[in-house]
Amino acid sequence: MDNSPSKKVWIKFRRNKLALSGLIFILLLMLMGILGYLIMPDDSPNANHQMVQIAKEKPGAKFTFMIVEHYPQVEKVGFFERMLNGQKPNFKSIPITSYRIAGETVFATEFIGEEKATETKYSLKDLCPNCKVPSTLGTVEMLFEQHNIYQKTFLLGTDIYGRDLLSRLILGIRVSLSVGLIAVLISLFIGVSLGAIAGYFGGKTDAAISWFMNVVWSLPSLLLVIAISFALGKGFWQIFIAVGLSTWVDVARLVRGQVMALKEVEFVEAARALGFSTTRTIIKHILPNIAGPILVVASANFASAILLETGLSFLGFGAQPPMPSWGSMIKEHYGYIIMDAAYLAVLPGLAIMLTVYAFNVLAIGLRDAFDVKGQNVSV
Structure with a gap:
């Protein structure tokens, strides 16, 4: 003993x-401090991804986002670099309430709080170059939703700048x-x-x-x-x-x-x-x-x-x-x-x-x- x-x-x-x-x-x-960015919902440097449209949202708020621009020049960092310093976002997205595709045009209604928003036109070709038909992967709507639409839940809400x-x-x-x-x-x-x-x-x-x-x-x-x-x-x-x-x-x-x-x-x-x-x-x-x-x-x-x-x-x-x-x-x-x-x-x-x-x-x-x-x- x-x-x-x-x-x-x-x-x-x-x-x-x-x-x-x-x-x-x-x-x-x-x-949690050591893992850092690996377990954070927002892994951008300093968790500073601002989106003022969704500022001061309550805990548990869930939003649909549409990717409107890709940044191909942003390099994907390695495991330890991401764990220590995060990963720069390689796309820009906006919160939306709805969207529809008509021909070569995407009509999206952006979320701006309680105010009413009008539809904004986007070129389908610019937003989603991979959404080409005919395709064995699915319809245009399916491809667009797969490549450009995602949902995110803010478990503790957002701050005054719309950060997680x-x-x-x-x-x-x-x-x-x-x-x-x-x-x-x-x-x-x-x-x-x-x-x-x-x-x-x-x-x-x-x-x-x-x-x-x-x-x-x-x-x-x-x-x-x-x-x-x-x-x-x-x-x-x-x-x-x-x-x-x-x-x-x-x-x-x-x-x-x-x-x-x-x-x-x-x-x-x-x-x-x-x-x-x-x-x-x-x-x-x-x-x-x-x-x-x-x-x-x-x-x-x-x-x-x-x-x-x-x-x-x-x-x-x-x-x-x-x-x-x-x-x-x-x-x-x-x-x-x-x-x-x-x-x-x-x-x-x-x-x-x-x-x-x-x-x-x-x-x-x-x-x-x-x-x-x-x-x-x-x-």
């Missing part, structure tokens, strides 16, 4: 059904999780380094680093991130650094306290007696013994980073259009909360709430599993 510490931690964590559900939810989000809301929500997962991950890695690198140095050496080194931590700690996180964003500029990559530089203090304070408690124990004294360097003593002997509390605070910081990113995107400092972000989606649609299209802002808000809640319950589950309740770990 495996009685390793990691096995015991996993058994204790697994008993917490809420934390386990949070972990499963996060793993599902990660899978589900596709943009899925792509927003990449922004939130990638910002959270990189920000946590940055905060761990800075926080663990400064906290370990302050806790191990003490004295003036500890006083100087503690003073710096207190200065950063006293600044409101959102204002600090905004200030850093002003210095680095607006953009997707700048937000990684800005959020990471604002969340390292929690890690540093935790590591400092843990290192101060561990540096006097027997195995650390033995490492010093054997002549091991300070770097090796900290990395090989101290930090592995405080991995649990660090993992807990990292999980909590992941949730904080997502909230900071969405707040910055709402204010216009985060991911820039047309890249979808949950915060920018709320910014574009919050005015519709009091109208009949509240779902436009509620759905990304729910995505933020559920993701942050999942990371919080994961952090609580890890805290209980590692048994760090009595230590300086806040969730």
Whole structure:
């Protein structure tokens, strides 16, 4: 029977059904974020295929589309390229309510909302060069419907620009999780380094680093991130650094306290007696013994980073259009909360709430599993 510490931690964590559900939810989000364009209804780059005729349509809306132009110059990208960056559309289509074919002419009634639309004439030869008769493949109507007509259902509706809301929500997962991950890695690198140095050496080194931590700690996180964003500029990559530089203090304070408690124990004294360097003593002997509390605070910081990113995107400092972000989606649609299209802002808000809640319950589950309740770990 495996009685390793990691096995015991996993058994204790697994008993917490809420934390386990949070972990499963996060793993599902990660899978959806990685697959990205492969599972999105709209696989155009940034899910930015705009069709203003069908703007603000309710969830479950179904439309018939007619292809009116083909773009033969658009190359079909490979599997991984499509998964990462999407596929440019190779045709242009319009939503229609009806169509009919009379000779060499196609008469289509375009969907333009509640307003009445007149029929528009199109050349059958231009729209469908393959619709030639006689043909063993079927009649002109059958060929035209096969090559130029398709239906699409918008499961979560469309936004104010007629873009598929589900596709943009899925792509927003990449922004939130990638910002959270990189920000946590940055905060761990800075926080663990400064906290370990302050806790191990003490004295003036500890006083100087503690003073710096207190200065950063006293600044409101959102204002600090905004200030850093002003210095680095607006953009997707700048937000990684800005959020990471604002969340390292929690890690540093935790590591400092843990290192101060561990540096006097027997195995650390033995490492010093054997002549091991300070770097090796900290990395090989101290930090592995405080991995649990660090993992807990990292999980909590992941949730904080997502909230900071969405707040910055709402204010216009985060991911820039047309890249979808949950915060920018709320910014574009919050005015519709009091109208009949509240779902436009509620759905990304729910995505933020559920993701942050999942990371919080994961952090609580890890805290209980590692048994760090009595230590300086806040969730």
